[in-house]
Amino acid sequence: MARKRRKKTKKITLNKYQIGFSFLGIGATFFFARFMAEGSPLFSIISIPSYFVFGELGSYIFFAVLFILGTYILINEKILKTGIFKKFFFLILATTGIFSFPLIEDSNHSPEDLGGWIGYTTVLGANFLLGGQEEAIKLAFIIAFLGIIIWILYSLNIKFSLWSLKFVVQEQPTSKKSQSQNKNDSKDNKEKTKTLFDYIPGTSGNQSNTNNNQPSTEKPQTDDTVKSLIKEKFNKKIDEKTHEKQEQIKQIKFPQDLPSFDTGILQPPQDSSDYEIDDSYLIEKAEAIKAKLDEFGIPVSIEGYNIGPTVIQIKIKPQAGIKIARIENLKKDLSLALKTKSLRVIAPIPGTEFVGVEIPNPKPQMVSLSEILGSNNFGKNIGKSQTNLTLGKGIDGNKVITPLDKMPHLLVAGATGSGKSVGINDFILSLIYQNTPSDLKFIMVDPKQVELGIYEGIPYLLSPIITEPEKAVKVLKWAVDFMNERYQKLKKQKVRNIDQYNKKVNKEDKMYRLIIIIDELADLMMSGSKKDTENYIARIAQMARAVGIHLILATQRPSVNVITGVIKANIPTRIAFGVVSLVDSRTILDSKGAEDLVGKGDMLYMDPNTKFPVRIQAPFVDTDETEEVVSKIKEKYMTGIEESQIYHPEIINILESKAETVTGGGGGDDDELVEQAIQIISETKKASATMLQRKLGIGFARAAKIMDILEERGVVGPADGAKPREIYV
Structure with missing residues (x-):
């Protein structure tokens, strides 16, 4: 059988410059004909049809929109992807509808004098849907007009500030070559950048490469493209938000005067004269220490005192030939002799030839x-x-x-x-x-x-x-x-x-x-x-x-x-x-x-x-x-x-982010256990903490924690009583 030859049709494509200059030319021609050559045939050809369709005021809006649209196309790579034609069409409908408000109040007006037949038809439709309520119709058109303006600005990614209008143009892949290059770049950066989408079931996350031996089913390229665009947009929003907050932190100016607060709001120091220790008390304690050490054959002399806020240190000096370790070993005996609940021996006091015996101060003084x-x-x-x-x-x-x-x-x-x-x-x-x-x-x-x-x-x-x-x-x-x-x-x-x-x-x-x-x-x-x-x-x-x-x-x-x-x-x-x-x-x-x-x-x-x-x-x-x-x-x-x-x-x-691994984001053995657990589950099609406990040789608590992480990543479904978990790998 002879194959039927398909008739080849030549596809005509226009680049952004051709489309943009076309719109600019039509808009500029209308204004030239309207103001400079009203009696010329060119004016009749261009102006009269637009006047009939859009009305006297609407025709100005129509050709102004063409002029703006042509300018936008010349400066922006995205022509059809943003649906710009559809948005501007709705804008024209809302605008001509607003110009046709007099038709709502008085039907004697001519449509050509107002919003044209486009506006007249739009108003009739709104009148039918809203039951002839004049105020409701007007309010609906105004809200629609403002909403479409915001819609257009958002789609064009235009940001307003108090002093300037900033255009932000996002680059998008325009060819298969650029798409494949972008896909390779994202693959190379996969291990460096992780977002929330890495753990959504079905997205390209950590679980995609856990078992290279398992057969993989490729998803349509359109799904991958959509996911990559979503991830790119998500990351961009996070980066913009982080950058804005960092700039905001830099702009905060704090007063530089020091100190940062007045000490007058704190409790004032106590009068030390109220906490003086009688000399008789110090002599009594010193004599008790000397007597107790003499009982054990350790002759010492009293060399002085240090009185701190909560502790008194009594300095003693052992005679030559006495090991200070013997004094340390008698700490409990000294505590018994001094009748104190706490005693500490410093043998020796650093930098001196004395041994210190520290006991609590009977009149402790608070330090503010x-x-x-x-x-x-x-x-x-x-x-x-x-x-x-x-x-x-x-x-x-x-x-x-x-x-x-x-x-x-x-x-x-x-x-x-x-x-x-x-x-x-x-x-x-x-x-x-x-x-x-x-x-x-x-x-x-x-x-x-x-x-x-x-x-x-x-x-x-x-x-x-x-x-x-x-x-x-x-x-x-x-x-x-x-x-x-x-x-x-x-x-x-x-x-x-x-x-x-x-x-x-x-x-x-x-x-x-x-x-x-x-x-x-x-x-x-x-x-x-x-x-x-x-x-x-x-x-x-x-x-x-x-x-x-x-x-x-x-x-x-x-x-x-x-x-x-x-x-x-x-x-x-x-x-x-x-x-x-x-x-x-x-x-x-x-x-x-x-x-x-x-x-x-x-x-x-x-x-x-x-x-x-x-x-x-x-x-x-x-x-x-x-x-x-x-x-x-x-x-x-x-x-x-x-x-x-x-x-x-x-x-x-x-x-605010969820844990990435068992150890809260760290690497090591637990990362490997998670990867092994994913491989085991994909092979056995079973998921339980007891199974991981047996297969991996770990404790039940650790196995249960790994199951929680796998559930967060979307590898397995949530626990449902005695029913087995659903498995997504």
Whole structure:
């Protein structure tokens, strides 16, 4: 059979310049004929038909629209994809309908004098649909006109500002070659960029390449194109939103006057004259110590006293040939002789030839935060650093102030009621006192949800108070990336640390210091993300000092599975409030002593310079004082500023996103287990935690967590009682 030859038809295509200039030519010709040559045949050919169809006023609108449309086509690549012709057609209908309003009120008017027969027909249709209600018809046309204008502006991606009109033209692939190139680029960037669409069932997410041996069914190219366009639009909106928020944060100008709050709102210092100790009491205790040691054949002499806010230190000097270890071993006997509930032996007092016996002060004196902030020592230290921490008063009565950037990170431990939370508040308020919100930012993690919530909404925060351990791990990961970005800036400016960088750049480009406070480290370490938490903390502790990022980690459970060897090795500066056992003291300080503290802010401080624990009484600040400071800070800095404006947009996006993996976004063994679980489910077509437990050789809790992640990714359906889960791979 002879095949019928198909008749070849020549397809005529016009490029954007031909179409655009055509519309421009028609519009310009009408205006030329209308105003310059009304009596010419050209005017009759062009003007009279448009006058009949659109009316006297409508014809102007019609040709003006042609002129605008031609201009748009010349500057924009997208001609038909945006449906621009349809939108302008509806605009003409709405416009001519508005010009035909007199026909609603008086039917004696001629259609040609108003909106033409197009407008007349449109009005008749609206009159029929709305039952002849004149006001309703007019309102409907006006709303339609405004809606179409907004529709057109939105489709053209035109953004208005107060001073300028900005055209934003999005590039779209116009050929198969560009489409394939775009597809390859998106494939190359697949592992770098993950969005919400990576976990929607049916989209190209992580599960697409989990089993290369399984047969795959290719979907139509149109679906892939639509999905890629949706993902591109989604990512663009996120990027624009993030960029706008970042620009918004840069535009916030905070007052630069310091201190940030007046110490007059804090509790004033107490009069020390009311807490003087009688000499008779000191002599009595000294004689009791000497008598007890003489009983065990350890002759000593009394050399003096140090009277601290909560502790008295009695200095004794053993005679030659006496081992001071013997005095340490008699701690319980000395406690019995002195009739005290707490006693600590320092053998020897560092830098001296004396042994110290520390007992509680019978007239303890509270140390106020205002006393430390208003001292001359603190004023001198502010001139050297803006990260001074008010540690408190030493056993000799001297005020102890240490800059955080010299530590450069801090590990705090203490049992419930020992004063740990009050100490954290002291550190926060002292840092706020020395810095403006432009110079200092906090990220606060409070899994207990009751300790740091009082600071919610202050301009010093870089994010809302984080209460979920999984989100805290994500933010720690962000902090590592943020640290690496800052190192790139330092490298570009050829400087070594944040201080040199801030001196070299403009005021607007200066880096702020970032303090990450975790009030309960144990919750993060016990949340199933121990490995990631430990790695991120170690990375920050090792490298972040130079770029102005510091850690303050606190826990009431100083056990070896919380304060691990890696964390201790990278954070040598530590504070121990009262703990319950000698083991806890050795865990936090690598020495004994913290178990003998009296509580209520009594602490031992150790850093690389001291190399031995120093006893200090931390300042006391109550909740009312803290609330008053927070109120003054908000009143001073947050006037006219919304809380959402002060937060970092990247952190907000992280906090609002779902978990990507079992470990909250980290890599490692759990990532591999998830991939193996997907492969097992795709092969067996069965999905249950017990099956994964057997196949992967893991515990039930971990297998159940993997099932939750697979459900979030869209690999399996939700649990439905005893029925098996649906499988989508």
